[in-house]
Amino acid sequence: MWIEQYRPATLDEVIGQPHIVERLKFMVEGIHKGEDIPHMLFAGMQGTGKTSTAIAFMKTAFGDAWSQNWLEMNASDERSISVIRSKVKEFASRGVIGTYTTNTGETKPIPFNTVFLDECDNLTPEAQAALRRMMERYPQTRFILSANYPQKLIDPIKDRCAFASTRFRPISVEVMRPALLALSTALTDEALDLLMRTSRGSMRKALNLLWTLTRVAGEVDVEDVEDYIVTLEPTRVKALLSKVAKAKGAERSKGLRLYREVDKEVDALSARGMSGVEILDAFYDLVTTDESMPLALQQRILSGIGQALHWASVAQDDVLAVKAFLRNITLI
Incomplete structure (x- = not known):
């Protein structure tokens, strides 16, 4: 697959994150000069290159020897304190092995082990507390943490990491x-x-x-x-909102007919595989990006979409939650 085939081999090949890559290059130069580096936290939405950047950083710093002292784990699969205390602790406490060659041809010992924890925001509170102690205890190991929702991490972990207040941006x-x-x-x-x-x-x-x-x-x-692609384009969202608005001001029989048409369109989206949450997300995206939408309509949608998303995520019939939302925004 292209995701692995075209994964960047060096920091120069990483796209869309210049604010992070520039600083990582300075850190690589520091490593080659014998300077120390901190732990790091790469935070941001999925698919923006957090894992690729971590690997590119290691390859840029250590070349072909980058994986000799590298442990990669997905905290979504291994999130318990027992994993942190066993697998991670065993690796973090070991000695550092191997050498690497700098850009100037000088051979140097690799200065630290590296533990990459992907989706570390899924670690349990107990596992996070154990991870914090390891970050303090083993100076021969650097942790690179990746998180989609960094607010779920405890502050003592974030305070020990570079880039904790920075975010990987959506690729423009x-x-x-x-x-x-x-x-x-x-x-x-x-x-x-x-x-x-x-x-x-x-x-x-x-x-x-x-x-x-x-x-x-x-x-x-x-x-x-x-x-x-199963998607709901902004033009179709606007068409649905237009029918809902007409139904609100129409006489009873015409209003009911328009609501039934809206229901059929929502059912058609569901038949193509869209979930209720995905349909509601399309409405939210339109509100946040369409500057021409009347403020009153924006407020009605935003005031009702939170509850609608809740019911769509917990109800047995998530499409019914969408239909109820479209009726309720005419009542708010």
């Missing part, structure tokens, strides 16, 4: 477009635009979509992307 369209075109030019401009909007700043999602869409020979147009 300007950065994503040339990277995708370098892999394939099979998509029309409109199709590529839709793919990038659907990716919502996630390079991983964009690469997966591009790989899948280009498995069939020939040009990929916007209809091909719409046929494959």
Whole structure:
């Protein structure tokens, strides 16, 4: 798959995160000069390059020897205190082995072990407390932590990490477009635009979509992307809101007919595989990005969408929560 095939090999190849890469390069220079570096926390939405940046940092610093003292774990799968006390502690407490060659050709001993904990925000509170003690106790080991929701981490961990107050940013369209075109030019401009909007700043999602869409020979147009991607475009969200607004001001029989039409459109989205939460997310995205939307309508949607998202996530019929939301915004 392209995600692994085109993973950046050095920091120079990392895209979309110049505010972080620039500082990591200075840290690499410091390592080569014998300077110490702190633990690090890479925080941000999924698919923005946190894991890739950590590996690129190690490869830039230590070349082919980067993995000799490297332990990578996913805290979503191994989140308990027993894992931290056994596997992580065993690795963090060991001695550092191996040498690396600097850019000037000088051979030096690798200065530290590195533990990379992906999705560490899923660690239990007890496991986080144990991790904090290890960060203090083993000076021969550096921890690189990755988190989608850094607010779930305890402050003593964040306070010990560089970049804790920095965020990996969604990959912008300007950065994503040339990277995708370098892999394939099979998509029309409109199709590529839709793919990038659907990716919502996630390079991983964009690469997966591009790989899948280009498995069939020939040009990929916007209809091909719409046929494959289950998404709710802003124009369709506006159309639904327009029908709801008309239903509110219409006489009873016409209003009921318009509401039934809205229900059928929501059912059609569900039949294509969209969950209630995904449909509601599309409404939220429109509110936060459409500057032309009347303020009163924005307020009605935002005041009701929180409760709707709750019911969509816990109810047996999440689509019913969407239909109730669309009726309720006319009553708020």
